[in-house]
Amino acid sequence: GQNIDQPTEMTATEGAIVQINCTYQTSGFNGLFWYQQHAGEAPTFLSYNVLDGLEEKGRFSSFLSRSKGYSYLLLKELQMKDSASYLCAVISGGSYIPTFGRGTSLIVHP
Amino acid sequence: KAGVTQTPRYLIKTRGQQVTLSCSPISGHRSVSWYQQTPGQGLQFLFEYFSETQRNKGNFPGRFSGRQFSNSRSEMNVSTLELGDSALYLCASRETGGDGYTFGSGTRLTVV
Numbered sequence: 238g239q240n241i242d243q244p245t246e247m248t249a250t251e252g253a254i255v256q257i258n259c260t261y262q263t264s265g266f267n268g269l270f271w272y273q274q275h276a277g278e279a280p281t282f283l284s285y286n287v288l289d290g291l292e293e294k295g296r297f298s299s300f301l302s303r304s305k306g307y308s309y310l311l312l313k314e315l316q317m318k319d320s321a322s323y324l325c326a327v328i329s330g331g332s333y334i335p336t337f338g339r340g341t342s343l344i345v346h347p
Numbered sequence: 348k349a350g351v352t353q354t355p356r357y358l359i360k361t362r363g364q365q366v367t368l369s370c371s372p373i374s375g376h377r378s379v380s381w382y383q384q385t386p387g388q389g390l391q392f393l394f395e396y397f398s399e400t401q402r403n404k405g406n407f408p409g410r411f412s413g414r415q416f417s418n419s420r421s422e423m424n425v426s427t428l429e430l431g432d433s434a435l436y437l438c439a440s441r442e443t444g445g446d447g448y449t450f451g452s453g454t455r456l457t458v459v
Binding site for chain 1: 351377380382388389390391392395402403437441446447448449450451452454
């Protein structure tokens, strides 16, 4: 099976930087997703990492280390609208079905 | 391009009843997956359909079933509803060879 761990909740200040970590244990790792989900809304795709390293997309960056079973999502210049749940999901084995962590609820305050 | 559409948005059912939820994927997306989301368990995979065939199945009892039609629209059915089935049911579609899944806004099911 797969085991995916994320912190349950984090708080940060508007304008700051926050790093949300995700660790996983799986066999046959294929890739890792990050999704953002605002309360009452659909999860929206943020990033997909297959290879080690950092991928940057505007204010959001995602990092992957396959050897350490570790990823993080970095959010810069935080805005109030970034308050949401951030979901880490791993694809492994022969199927392309993501297994999700329980999500990290990020609260951004003024 | 229209997104993933799920109907209805909200549903209240009584224990023992059955329910059918509908999902229309993005045009051209042939893979449709269903997830159950609860505060305690997060997103749990139910099943995936591709070209009208169930390709993968999660660890849910047989009361949970689904199907996919030739136009890629999908339905899931839950029979003999239990209080614990109260959850947000999310549908997601993916383009063949694509990376990410696009989720619908979900159906909020409340069993009383």
